[in-house]
Amino acid sequence: MKNLWLTTAMLLVTASAQPLWAQQTAGELFALWASEDGILTVEEWDAGIDSSFGEQAVDLGPITWDTDTDGIITMVEFEAGAESSGVFQELTATEPAPEDMDRVLANHNADTTDSAITLDNVGQLQQIWSVESEHPISHVPLIEGDRIFFADWGGTVYAADAASGEVLWQNTIAEPMTQWPWHGFAGTGATDGDRVYQASVEGTAYALDAETGEVLWQTEIAEDEHAGNQSRLMTWDGLLFIGLQSVEEPLTAMMENFEPNFRGKVLALDAATGEIVWETQLVEEPHNGVAVWSSFAVDPMSGTLYFTTGNNYTGEATELSDAIVAVDARTGEIKWAHQTTEHDVWTMAMPEGPDYDFAGGPQLFTAVIDGQPRLLVGAGQKSGIFHTWDASTGEPLWATSIGYGGVDGGIHGEASIGGDRIIAWSNNSYIHTAPPEQHPASIKALNPATGSHLWVNDKAQPAEINAAGYLSGNVYFLGSLDRSLRAYNAQDGSEVWSTETPGPIISSVRADDGRVFVSTGAPALFGDWAGGRNTVTAFGMPE
Known part of the structure; x- marks a missing residue:
């Protein structure tokens, strides 16, 4: 049985006990199993029933139909209601599969289903508020309901009203190594509604109460003194995923006779307690490097976590550098990996390879x-x-x-x-x-x-x-x-539109509810050309 993607209106039946892919209106993915009595109710559809199934009609609300005689239910037959016996085998695809999977887990950086910003009104956008910090902000704005969360390179986490920019709370929880080229919360955290998660360049992960900013737990995530996080965290199924990177590449040029020894890995923490559930090492001694710099994606159906990696630092290159890696999200066991650039060994002091990180x-x-x-x-x-x-x-x-x-x-x-x-x-x-x-x-x-x-x-x-x-x-x-x-x-x-911002934009853009959010900053590592203010700034429609 092949995995299938279906539009919201479709439901498939099968004599097999294997799950099928399915799509629900809300955009969440569910493994679809047949009910034991052969009738699948809306409640069972939501829960995902795992049981045997006979060749009977399936009832989803007002829709009832049998499998088609040739084993294929086409779009037309589905709408009419195929009424003949047979075993379902596949769906004939007539157009691209839907885009409305969970956009956060799929890492889409898009919302095309319900946008208040259009080509007709985008020209009306104007700055509506700006929150300033003493330190650069490269943290992607996290939008949760009517709140926005972010953090800066100085180790401070903020919560603000998304409509007005009023700071609801702020908490300085990390002690950054300001002599490093990047430091503090240079990466991006995550939120599940109740908690806000952050992980510092210096190697500590935190959970904060989303309402108050109180620290609920903190966990050391790196043994290497130069290792920590600059990736974007992700939560799923009670787990918090973190990728490790290092400042050792520039330190090779900043410190005489510096020898890098960082080895990249990905961790999953219990989101409720901060306990480390699993770690997947990406390179073994005596090799080094293979940092994780970016974001994650999760396929909830197969329970697969995806991430990408960077180059090795010195010595020989290894097979998981400059690669995409798929692991079991619950155990960290590698399912498959594919390297795109071989022999990429690079530091600022010894730039042998092309430095083609992901x-x-x-x-x-x-x-x-x-x-x-x-x-x-x-x-x-x-x-x-x-x-x-x-x-x-x-x-x-x-x-x-x-x-x-x-x-x-x-x-x-x-x-x-x-x-x-x-x-x-x-x-x-x-x-x-x-x-x-x-x-x-x-x-x-x-x-x-x-x-x-x-x-x-x-x-x-x-x-x-x-x-x-x-x-x-x-x-x-x-x-x-x-x-x-x-x-x-x-x-x-x-x-179709452009506007000035308070400083260089050094984070991903986010849009929600007719507003666009950016983070700005001018780190010293940029050099003399950079200037401007460190902010999170929102643009919206005039009242």
């Missing part, structure tokens, strides 16, 4: 290939290539160039996936100490099934770094280091 995390999406819906996973690399694999097997499917690679070139953030397209951006051979307008970035829209271009906006805007855009309806937002936020028509790539 700066973009994995993203799950569906596409119809050879007439069948397939679950795919894609990710963007600093080589400038967006790669795609079969999410179940790791089979490479297609790879498309978005821009030119380099240390700060190539893809430096996740794509946005929605509608019938993938929108990705890439720097072109950029170095972060150079003024961003000297190295314009490219934006391209791709066909999810083939990777072919739907449109190209070459040299669209000044360079960006470590940030994803956001697709809101038919409007694609992307920040820039030149202190500006731009919006593009998702259908043809044309620029």
